[in-house]
Amino acid sequence: MLGESRIKQITETILGRSTADQTEVVVLANDTYLTRFANSTIHQNVAETNTEVRIRVVLGQRLGIATTNNVESDPLVEALERALAVAGLQPENPDFQSLPGPMPISKVAGFSESTASYTPAQRAQGVGTICQMARAEGVVASGAFTTAAFELAVANSLGTLAYYPTTYADFNTVVMSDTSAGYASALTMDAGDLDFETLGREAVNKCLRSQNPRPLPPGEYSVILEPYAVQDLVQMLAWTGLGAVAFQEGRSFMVGRIGQRIVDPRVSLWDDGLDPAGLPWPFDFEGMPKQRVDFIEGGVARGVVYDSYRAGKEEGRVTTGHALPAPSAYGPMPTNTFLAPGGATVEEMIASTKRGVYITRFWYTRPVEPARVVITGMTRDGTFLVENGEIAHPVKNLRFTQSYLEALNQVSMIGRDRKLLLGMADIARDSVPALKLDRFSFTGATEF
Amino acid sequence: MKTLADRALDLAQVRGASYADVRIVERRTQNISVKNGVVEGLSDAESQGFGVRVIVDGAWGFASSALFTLAEVDRVTALAVQIARASGLFKLRDVRLGPPVSHVGTYRTPVEMDPWNVSPEEKIGLLLRANEGLRSTPGVTVANSSLSFWRERKVFANSEGAFLEQEILESGGGIEAIAVDRDRAEVQKRSYPNSFARDQRQEGWEAILAMDLVGNAMRVGEEAVALLKADQCPSGVTTIILGATQLALQVHESCGHPIELDRVFGSEASYAGTSFLTPDKYGAFRYGSDLVNLTADATVAGGLGTFGWDDEGVPAQRLPIVRNGIFGGYLTSRETAQQLREIVGDAAPERSGGAMRADGWNHIPLVRMTNVNLEPGDWEFDDLVADTDEGIYMELNKSWSIDDKRLNFQFGTEIAFEIKGGKMGRMLKNATYTGITPQFWASCDAICNEKHWRVWGTPNCGKGQPPQVAHTGHGTAPARFRNVQVGLMK
Numbered sequence: 027m028l029g030e031s032r033i034k035q036i037t038e039t040i041l042g043r044s045t046a047d048q049t050e051v052v053v054l055a056n057d058t059y060l061t062r063f064a065n066s067t068i069h070q071n072v073a074e075t076n077t078e079v080r081i082r083v084v085l086g087q088r089l090g091i092a093t094t095n096n097v098e099s100d101p102l103v104e105a106l107e108r109a110l111a112v113a114g115l116q117p118e119n120p121d122f123q124s125l126p127g128p129m130p131i132s133k134v135a136g137f138s139e140s141t142a143s144y145t146p147a148q149r150a151q152g153v154g155t156i157c158q159m160a161r162a163e164g165v166v167a168s169g170a171f172t173t174a175a176f177e178l179a180v181a182n183s184l185g186t187l188a189y190y191p192t193t194y195a196d197f198n199t200v201v202m203s204d205t206s207a208g209y210a211s212a213l214t215m216d217a218g219d220l221d222f223e224t225l226g227r228e229a230v231n232k233c234l235r236s237q238n239p240r241p242l243p244p245g246e247y248s249v250i251l252e253p254y255a256v257q258d259l260v261q262m263l264a265w266t267g268l269g270a271v272a273f274q275e276g277r278s279f280m281v282g283r284i285g286q287r288i289v290d291p292r293v294s295l296w297d298d299g300l301d302p303a304g305l306p307w308p309f310d311f312e313g314m315p316k317q318r319v320d321f322i323e324g325g326v327a328r329g330v331v332y333d334s335y336r337a338g339k340e341e342g343r344v345t346t347g348h349a350l351p352a353p354s355a356y357g358p359m360p361t362n363t364f365l366a367p368g369g370a371t372v373e374e375m376i377a378s379t380k381r382g383v384y385i386t387r388f389w390y391t392r393p394v395e396p397a398r399v400v401i402t403g404m405t406r407d408g409t410f411l412v413e414n415g416e417i418a419h420p421v422k423n424l425r426f427t428q429s430y431l432e433a434l435n436q437v438s439m440i441g442r443d444r445k446l447l448l449g450m451a452d453i454a455r456d457s458v459p460a461l462k463l464d465r466f467s468f469t470g471a472t473e474f
Numbered sequence: 475m476k477t478l479a480d481r482a483l484d485l486a487q488v489r490g491a492s493y494a495d496v497r498i499v500e501r502r503t504q505n506i507s508v509k510n511g512v513v514e515g516l517s518d519a520e521s522q523g524f525g526v527r528v529i530v531d532g533a534w535g536f537a538s539s540a541l542f543t544l545a546e547v548d549r550v551t552a553l554a555v556q557i558a559r560a561s562g563l564f565k566l567r568d569v570r571l572g573p574p575v576s577h578v579g580t581y582r583t584p585v586e587m588d589p590w591n592v593s594p595e596e597k598i599g600l601l602l603r604a605n606e607g608l609r610s611t612p613g614v615t616v617a618n619s620s621l622s623f624w625r626e627r628k629v630f631a632n633s634e635g636a637f638l639e640q641e642i643l644e645s646g647g648g649i650e651a652i653a654v655d656r657d658r659a660e661v662q663k664r665s666y667p668n669s670f671a672r673d674q675r676q677e678g679w680e681a682i683l684a685m686d687l688v689g690n691a692m693r694v695g696e697e698a699v700a701l702l703k704a705d706q707c708p709s710g711v712t713t714i715i716l717g718a719t720q721l722a723l724q725v726h727e728s729c730g731h732p733i734e735l736d737r738v739f740g741s742e743a744s745y746a747g748t749s750f751l752t753p754d755k756y757g758a759f760r761y762g763s764d765l766v767n768l769t770a771d772a773t774v775a776g777g778l779g780t781f782g783w784d785d786e787g788v789p790a791q792r793l794p795i796v797r798n799g800i801f802g803g804y805l806t807s808r809e810t811a812q813q814l815r816e817i818v819g820d821a822a823p824e825r826s827g828g829a830m831r832a833d834g835w836n837h838i839p840l841v842r843m844t845n846v847n848l849e850p851g852d853w854e855f856d857d858l859v860a861d862t863d864e865g866i867y868m869e870l871n872k873s874w875s876i877d878d879k880r881l882n883f884q885f886g887t888e889i890a891f892e893i894k895g896g897k898m899g900r901m902l903k904n905a906t907y908t909g910i911t912p913q914f915w916a917s918c919d920a921i922c923n924e925k926h927w928r929v930w931g932t933p934n935c936g937k938g939q940p941p942q943v944a945h946t947g948h949g950t951a952p953a954r955f956r957n958v959q960v961g962l963m964k
Contacts (some may be wrong), residue, residue: 091517148562168744200744353515472882
């Protein structure tokens with residue numbers, strides 16, 4: 027951890043030396059530790075200390091960006107000079123208006139001292155708990171345990187100044203037998219909140235229950251999706267259609283449908299960077315405060331996220347505080363998504379199912395037709411046939427090709443409990459419940 | 475640099491390491507992107523730091539930092555040792571590396587024109603002209619053109635005496651046109667010369683000039699718009715001919731990843747998955763038809779998987795993976811090569827095949843693809859089409875998905891053409907094909923010759939936790955496959 031005063035020195039060094047019309051400095055410092063295990067033993071154990079300084083300068087309507095991870099004074103000035111040189115060589119960007127001016131930033135709690143000071147031995151103990159549970163059952167555990175402390179700071183020559191220290195602890199494990207696998211994952215701000223016994227039991231039990239799977243013919247089935255699988259629905263909706271770039275270019279499923287019902291009325295999806303339940307990011311990579319953005323409210327399309335550049339392309343639009351580090355071809359993206367919970371338990375979903383497929387999680391999902399959010403992917407780490415209200419037996423993994431948007435029109439039940447999971451690029455955090463969908467299209471099967 | 479490396483190696487051994495290595499890496503990248511005639515991004519990034527990897531009491535530890543001070547070298551080295559001791563708390567076996575590695579030397583990517591000597595004005599001018607060409611067809615909604623340059627200087631030293639200096643340089647570029655039919659909620663895209671923004675090679679500015687982005691721009695724009703009105707790819711079982719770029723993706727996903735030996739041994743089980751190519755199949759399993767010959771070649775000119783030595787100091791090699799359809803080779807590290815010999819004995823090489831590569835200074839090396847190539851056959855492309863009564867030609871990847879043992883895959887391409895009576899016919903959109911890896915490769919009955927063969931760059935191969943991105947290469951020529959399920963789109 028560099029600390030707020032050292033980071034302020036860095037930003038002041040650059041802002042004080044810049045000759046640009048406008049200058050922005052983004053500092054992202056991290057201390058990240060990761061313990062990785064496989065075959066019930068630790069095989070990778072790593073630590074990284076790094077600080078990335080991203081300088082964006084504006085000369086009229088010309089922008090230049092340079093980054094460095096050397097925070098001594100001379101290299102910082104060299105990076106500034108590279109940014110100025112880059113800007114000077116560019117043609118004007120007529121769409122660029124200005125860096126954003128200062129806005130008040132809400133105070134949110136996102137830092138845990140116990141996570142920041144977590145030791146290699148503590149991580150090994152957590153991993154050891156899972157490995158011992160697996161060995162006791164004659165199966166093997168794999169996974170990764172990350173503890174990380176970040177500092178994000180944004181300062182610009184218009185007076186924007188924002189600083190936020192944050193931590194997270196992320197644990198995931200796959201437990202495998204010769205014929206099966208089980209999965210568990212958890213994300214917390216405080217590493218001390220991780221319950222390794224519960225996570226180990228979840229993954230080991232799933233592995234034991236999914237042994238000797240039988241083939242199931244592809245086709246349409248009702249499905250029960252654990253939160254791990256539901257997270258993929260949310261991520262793909264965000265990736266394909268909930269950012270301003272896809273929306274403005276006409277590639278988003280939201281285009282022309284704002285104010286219209288697009289999915290089941292029980293579905294509400296939003297982004298809220300200030301909600302403590304979602305491991306907050308109070309501001310974005312331009313130092314702009316996060317606004318709550320309702321994407322889908324009661325099944326009705328409402329809006330997408332913006333940064334200052336993309337907001338400037340629409341009359342009267344302001345940033346929602348969702349800029350990624352510049353330059354970003356993807357544009358603004360959701361970072362703290364929430365899917366509204368319902369009132370059902372997973373047990374009730376199973377009990378209400380005459381014939382369907384119970385899915386732990388999806389794997390290697392990719393858009394086939396982004397505008398309709400048609401996605402293909404595989405099931406993995408515990409897939410079961412449900413018959414007459416009970417888990418009948420494990421099945422071999424299936425390939426699906428399905429519009430996620432249409433799937434959300436097939437909602438039968440929504441789980442009452444949500445799970446917080448680490449999302450895209452380890453920046454996004456998704457809070458999602460389980461779902462039961464009446465129809466889901468499987469187009470292939472694999473051999474295990 | 476040598477002082478820094480020696481200090482870390484000495485301190486690691488004083489603190490109990492039986493093996494240590496240090497990598498000092500300096501990376502510089504330049505990215506320029508133009509969208510719809512506007513330069514949206516021009517960035518210049520540098521990242522430098524060092525990583526110390528140690529074995530203490532038979533277990534691995536690694537720590538890294540961007541601060542180049544002697545005090546920080548001491549802190550990071552001590553931390554790596556501390557982490558290794560923690561790793562040893564739950565170890566099942568000691569790490570064994572096999573014969574020592576002690577090479578000394580230098581390597582530099584041969585380039586004709588250093589891209590950092592080409593002015594930004596020239597680069598931007600090229601992109602603007604290409605972008606204009608893309609937009610010359612009415613109906614192109616988004617026109618993207620981009621260039622990417624990458625230079626990495628690295629020093630590797632280990633406690634066995636190795637000291638290696640390398641400079642790898644890459645140049646990449648590409649164009650893409652997106653056409654949107656808002657009424658039908660349909661988006662079509664065409665890219666050149668490869669999908670996902672660019673092709674990339676270990677060459678200089680000459681690689682960009684050879685692409686002729688401007689000369690291809692109008693065609694790419696026209697095809698994107700034409701796809702909106704093209705017929706849907708039909709569903710059924712038929713013959714397909716895959717273009718070289720799509721085949722590069724097919725090789726990457728269904729051959730390159732499953733032969734990574736760390737993955738075979740379970741190291742990636744919780745993330746990327748494992749592999750169907752288990753050691754019991756080594757030397758005996760029929761992976762494909764007799765025509766299928768696959769090679770891992772870290773020496774081929776221009777490939778993104780080319781180097782002097784890997785990140786364990788092992789020299790670049792050219793190794794057989796599949797010979798006449800029979801599987802018989804893995805991508806290996808020093809540790810996994812020894813583990814394989816414990817299982818299959820002298821059938822496996824004594825030394826690493828040299829496939830350990832790290833993404834920058836802050837990650838440990840993993841077993842990664844070098845250039846995994848499908849060796850050329852003897853067909854002319856026109857003869858291959860003429861020899862095909864009925865089928866579909868598919869080109870340039872659009873979507874890709876494969877299961878966690880690399881068996882069941884489904885890939886989609888940007889464009890396809892019907893083949894009837896030995897001739898290319900109507901354009902088809904939303905083409906997909908699916909299969910099971912060894913069955914698919916067993917159905918390969920023709921591969922085009924070396925005239926149609928080249929190495930394509932994959933600069934975005936993800937693996938590991940924390941995620942690492944590797945640059946890999948794949949040499950391919952168009953090839954034909956029989957009885958393939960195509961077109962599952964609803």
